[in-house]
Amino acid sequence: RNLLQREGYEDLEAVLQEGREEGREMGRKAGLQEGERKGEVRGKEEGRKEKAVEMARAALVEGMEIGIVAKISGLSEGEVRGLTEG
Numbered sequence: 001r002n003l004l005q006r007e008g009y010e011d012l013e014a015v016l017q018e019g020r021e022e023g024r025e026m027g028r029k030a031g032l033q034e035g036e037r038k039g040e041v042r043g044k045e046e047g048r049k050e051k052a053v054e055m056a057r058a059a060l061v062e063g064m065e066i067g068i069v070a071k072i073s074g075l076s077e078g079e080v081r082g083l084t085e086g
Contacts (some may be wrong), residue, residue, distance in 0.1 A: 056080050 056073040070077045
């Protein structure tokens with residue numbers, strides 16, 4: 001009887017260990033997915049910003065006023081002014 005109890009306990013420990021390992025793996029995968037999602041969002045935001053800067057530079061070269069360039073590009077007037085200084 002004592003041997004059976006010990007074997008049952010060892011089986012329980014093995015099941016618990018397996019559950020912990022599966023939980024860690026699930027957490028790792030979820031973390032990777034969240035990181036990828038955030039990276040995509042960040043990349044898209046940076047791409048939009050780069051496009052706005054390119055468009056603003058082109059508009060400034062054509063002689064458009066800073067206020068108008070800011071309005072159509074979505075950049076602040078300060079950001080547009082910064083493009084003229086660079």
